[in-house]
Amino acid sequence: MDSHDRQRAHWRKSLRITGILLAIWFFVSFVVAWFARPLAFDFFGWPFSFWMGAQGALLVYVAIIGYYAWYMNRLDAEYGVGEED
Numbered sequence: 452m453d454s455h456d457r458q459r460a461h462w463r464k465s466l467r468i469t470g471i472l473l474a475i476w477f478f479v480s481f482v483v484a485w486f487a488r489p490l491a492f493d494f495f496g497w498p499f500s501f502w503m504g505a506q507g508a509l510l511v512y513v514a515i516i517g518y519y520a521w522y523m524n525r526l527d528a529e530y531g532v533g534e535e536d
C-alpha cells in the first residue's frame with residue numbers, strides 16, 4: 452500500500468469515527484432533551500429529564516472526548532502518523 456492509499460484509509464477511518472461520535476452527541480444533546488418530558492421516571496433519585504440535563508449529558512460528552520483521543524492515538528500509531536515520544 453503506497454503512502455497516498457494509507458493517507459486515504461486513515462482519513463476514511465477518522466471521518467467514520469467522527470461521524471459516529473457526532474451522531475451520539477446529537478442524540479444526547481437534542482433527541483434526549485426533546486423527548487425528556489415523556490421520559491418521566493426516576494433515575495438515581497431524580498427525574499430523568501433533570502438528571503440528563505444536569506449530569507448525564509456532561510458525562511457522555513467527557514466519555515466522547517476520552518474515547519476520541521484514545522481511538523485517534525491508536526489509529527495514528529497504526530498508520531504511522533502518530534507523534535514520536
